[in-house]
Amino acid sequence: MFYCSKCGARVTEKIPAGDDRPRHVCVACQTVHYQNPKIVAGCIPVWENRLLLCQRAIEPRQGLWTLPAGFMENGESTEQAAVRETLEEARAEVGELSLYGVFSIPHINQVYMMFRGRLQARKFAPGRESLEVKLFEEHQIPWEELAFPVVRLTLERYFRDIRTNHFPVYVENIIRHPARKV
Amino acid sequence: MFYCSKCGARVTEKIPAGDDRPRHVCVACQTVHYQNPKIVAGCIPVWENRLLLCQRAIEPRQGLWTLPAGFMENGESTEQAAVRETLEEARAEVGELSLYGVFSIPHINQVYMMFRGRLQARKFAPGRESLEVKLFEEHQIPWEELAFPVVRLTLERYFRDIRTNHFPVYVENIIRHPARKV
Numbered sequence: 001m002f003y004c005s006k007c008g009a010r011v012t013e014k015i016p017a018g019d020d021r022p023r024h025v026c027v028a029c030q031t032v033h034y035q036n037p038k039i040v041a042g043c044i045p046v047w048e049n050r051l052l053l054c055q056r057a058i059e060p061r062q063g064l065w066t067l068p069a070g071f072m073e074n075g076e077s078t079e080q081a082a083v084r085e086t087l088e089e090a091r092a093e094v095g096e097l098s099l100y101g102v103f104s105i106p107h108i109n110q111v112y113m114m115f116r117g118r119l120q121a122r123k124f125a126p127g128r129e130s131l132e133v134k135l136f137e138e139h140q141i142p143w144e145e146l147a148f149p150v151v152r153l154t155l156e157r158y159f160r161d162i163r164t165n166h167f168p169v170y171v172e173n174i175i176r177h178p179a180r181k182v
Numbered sequence: 183m184f185y186c187s188k189c190g191a192r193v194t195e196k197i198p199a200g201d202d203r204p205r206h207v208c209v210a211c212q213t214v215h216y217q218n219p220k221i222v223a224g225c226i227p228v229w230e231n232r233l234l235l236c237q238r239a240i241e242p243r244q245g246l247w248t249l250p251a252g253f254m255e256n257g258e259s260t261e262q263a264a265v266r267e268t269l270e271e272a273r274a275e276v277g278e279l280s281l282y283g284v285f286s287i288p289h290i291n292q293v294y295m296m297f298r299g300r301l302q303a304r305k306f307a308p309g310r311e312s313l314e315v316k317l318f319e320e321h322q323i324p325w326e327e328l329a330f331p332v333v334r335l336t337l338e339r340y341f342r343d344i345r346t347n348h349f350p351v352y353v354e355n356i357i358r359h360p361a362r363k364v
Contacts, residue, residue: 001187005215008185008192018310021255024187033187037254038218039293072219073203077286077355078293099353102281102295104259111221111260113284128200169351171281173259 006031037109041081042069044158045094047119050135051158053142054089057131061147067154068092069112082115090133092124101157101170103150114154116167149174188213219291223263224251226340227276229301232317233340235324236271239313243329249336250274251294264297272315274306283339283352285332296336298349331356 001024004011009028016023016032024033044067045052053065068089072081079097086094094117101114124133136142138159146152153174161167183206186193191210198205198214206215226249227234235247250271254263261279268276276299283296306315318324320341328334335356343349 003185003187003190005183005185005187005193008190010190011187034253035256036220037256037258039221071216072293074217074219074291075288076219077288078284079286079353080288099284099351102260102284104261106257106259106262109256111254169281171261 001033001035004029004031005033035109037104037111039072039078039081040069040110040112041072041078041085041115042067042112042154043082043086043094043097043115043117044100044154045086045090045092045117045119045124047122047135050137052086052090052092052119052124052133052135054126054130055132055134056129056147057126058129063131064145064147065142066147066151067114069114072113078113079115082113082117086117087127089127089130090124091127092133093120094118095120098167099169100167101154101172103153103170104173105150106173107176112150112154114150116158183215183217186211186213187215217291219286219293221254221260221263222251222292222294223254223260223267223297224249224294224336225264225268225276225279225297225299226282226336227268227272227274227299227301227306229304229317232319234268234272234274234301234306235316235318236308236312237314237316238311238329239308240311245313246327246329247324248329248333249296251296254295260295261297264295264299268299269309271309271312272306273309274315275302276300277302280349281351282349283336283354285335285352285354285356287332287356289358294332294336296332298340 004026007029011024013022068086070085096118097115100116103112126133186208189211193206195204250268252267279297279299282298285294308315
């Protein structure tokens with residue numbers, strides 16, 4: 001951020017009076033431009049003993065497999081966001097959503113809100129951001145070709161919990177591995 | 183938003199190619215400036231059969247009572263945000279956090295993440311944004327002087343659940359009452 005979105009003047013980084021961390025502050029109108037984490041809402045779409053994964057058509061991680069998920073929009077609820085993303089990426093309708101995981105990823109300023117949901121029909125197709133959309137049984141999951149750590153974490157929890165049919169709500173953090181560059 | 187924070191040119195509202203809703207787009211460098219909901223992380227700080235409320239020193243709702251809560255910052259987890267806000271507003275240390283409510287408020291683009299937490303000592307004091315900080319038993323709660331609907335909702339759930347000592351995770355939405363102007 002280099003310019004004030006309100007008046008167009010330059011911004012500088014400084015700690016505003018009464019604050020405790022540097023912010024982007026306009027040199028002209030003094031507006032403080034806060035930056036906050038974003039919510040990524042997503043879903044495990046379940047059909048009988050299978051779940052739906054999407055093969056990513058776009059970067060990052062093009063060609064790898066993911067659960068439908070994306071940035072929550074203004075004006076919607078977390079469940080609405082998860083339902084919309086599933087419709088957009090997998091052209092699939094999910095219902096009966098239950099919150100399953102709240103996964104903070106501090107180093108990229110994201111909080112994933114993952115729901116379990118039931119496919120309302122055996123109907124799905126690749127959306128704009130997907131190459132392919134497919135139902136997987138547990139033994140078919142492409143563990144080595146998952147797009148993001150949060151997808152692996154969610155699926156690991158899910159396939160553990162399905163044995164007992166007990167699904168708590170996980171609140172966990174995904175910390176960057178120190179040796180990893182990305 | 184009137185100016186591009188990247189290059190300082192004007193922004194215009196339009197639907198970018200492949201998108202489905204209007205965004206602020208820079209007329210010069212074409213950067214799309216997305217706006218997304220913010221997370222407000224907060225806590226019910228519990229001490230024996232009482233809980234801690236803060237009387238707001240600042241607008242909005244100055245003078246009314248609230249649970250410690252505030253905007254989650256980049257680089258932290260949701261629990262860290264709730265702990266930090268409790269420290270800032272009530273000068274109180276909480277531990278053993280459990281997620282209790284995820285409350286979407288679509289008309290103000292906020293998602294509250296409310297935790298239950300245990301006060302680590304009977305030690306608290308007003309922070310910069312509080313006039314007073316006080317422990318309340320259930321019959322002492324100032325129901326008519328609560329700052330926000332989300333605070334009332336959280337406390338109502340809490341005092342219902344404490345009778346059974348069973349605390350689920352609530353995922354609910356707070357919809358603006360059509361007759362209300364604010």
